[in-house]
Amino acid sequence: MSNSHLFLTAGFPKAPLNNGVGRYIGQLQRVVIKFCKSHGSSKGVREFIESNLIDFSRANPGVAVYVKPRRHRGPSITAEFCNGETGYIDVKCMSRDEVYKWLNHFTTQSGKKVMRYRKLWHTESPSIQGVWSPHTFRDPALNLAKFPLENHAGPIIHQPSATELLIEMFKKQQLERSGESDGETKE
Amino acid sequence: MFSSLVRGVLNSRAILPKCLKTCSPSVLQFSNKTQLAVAQEVLPSDSDIRLTTTNTIQKVNDLIAQGAEGRLFAVVHVAGKQFKITPEDIIIIEGYWPPTNGDQINLEKVMLVGGTDFTLIGRPVLPQGLVTVRATVIEKDLSHTKPIFYKKRRKQYQRLNFYRSHYTMLRINEIVVSSDVNNPSDTVQVERTLASP
Structure with missing residues (x-):
């Protein structure tokens, strides 16, 4: 028996049905809001239904909204997505704004299961200018080289650059000058 | 010597x-x-450099005018991170980010644009309006639950907290070089100020 279902799945970012390549399609299909007409834990949901539900439905014409009162049960929101997955949230004792927030959260989701992303980037065309290799941008004469190469063997000894030489000369000059001035003061 | x-x-x-x-x-x-x-270098004259520069830029402009630049890629700076993108890519922006699903946005901090035959490198970003990178927000979700574990050794102190960060998924729609290269319209050259020695 495998334990793979116990652990968090990991993968790469993917959008269902190439969403967004041509146009964006909302992935939320259906929302069922369950609540109680009398219990206090459903107060926020009731307020939401009274004041915001119509606005929400108008703003999301692609989402079918079902409201289901049930006696003496805790309130909940169930969402169904295009890919057949469902989302569920217990909205017990939540305020009107919180209910609205979580409902809007469902509209922006794609419905895929929670996944740890290995990379926050996905591409179908990984290289446009060609994949880099150690031979890229190297002198083609090296293709015909016979080894060992005299110039390339051994460590690279960095010679001082012109700037460094200049700085050194300048410092030397300053030292000499300061020596002169010291001599003058002594005299 | x-x-x-x-x-x-x-x-x-x-x-x-x-x-x-x-x-x-x-x-x-x-x-x-x-x-x-000591290495000796034969430096090309200023006029030579100017000629090659103008010729190269002309070639790039011609390619773009003909529409023969092919698939372009770009390096964009979004919300503190850099992404190398090409059309049809998906990138995820971590943390709170206001754009919502279905929003079409232009990514304006373009640091580099490249095709098969040329590369435009910004210093550090390309002038605004040179490149248009269009993207669509396709998903806003929370990440998986991440644990934060603190422990102080030998002090009987440890805490285990959990959090989920915001993820915004973007689909890159197009990358277009929308104006002439090296033809700044309203760029102002500011003289470099140097601290006096």
Whole structure:
């Protein structure tokens, strides 16, 4: 028996049905809001239904909204997505704004299961200018080289650059000058 | 002094090519003696450089005018991170980010644009309006639950907290070089201010 279902799945970012390549399609299909007409834990949901539900439905014409009162049960929101997955949230004792927030959260989701992303980037065309290799941008004469190469063997000894030489000369000059001035003061 | 050194080396051993174009000074070793051959560089004249520059830029502009630039890629800076993108890519922006699903946005901090035949590199970003990178927000979700574990050794102190960060998924729709290269419309050259020594 495998334990793979116990652990968090990991993968790469993917959008269902190439969403967004041509146009964006909302992935939320259906929302069922369950609540109680009398219990206090459903107060926020009731307020939401009274004041915001119509606005929400108008703003999301692609989402079918079902409201289901049930006696003496805790309130909940169930969402169904295009890919057949469902989302569920217990909205017990939540305020009107919180209910609205979580409902809007469902509209922006794609419905895929929670996944740890290995990379926050996905591409179908990984290289446009060609994949880099150690031979890229190297002198083609090296293709015909016979080894060992005299110039390339051994460590690279960095010679001082012109700037460094200049700085050194300048410092030397300053030292000499300061020596002169010291001599003058002594005299 | 240096020239005499070079001459000496050249006389003793004809290793260096006749046209000294190598940039890095090479050290030639023989008979327990190390002599420095100072690199000599034949620099092209200013007019030559200007000509090649204008020609290269003209070639890039022609490619773009013909629509023969092919698939482009870009490096964009979004919300503190850099992404290398090409059309149809998906990128995820972590943390709170206001754009919502279905929003079409232009990514304006473009640091680099490249095709098969050319690359435009910004210093650090390309001038605004040169490149249009269009993207669509396709998903806003929370990440998986991430644990934060603190522990102080030998102090009977440990905490385990959990959090989920915001993820915004973007689909890159197009990358277009929308104006002429090296043809700034309203760029103002500011004189470089140097601290007085």
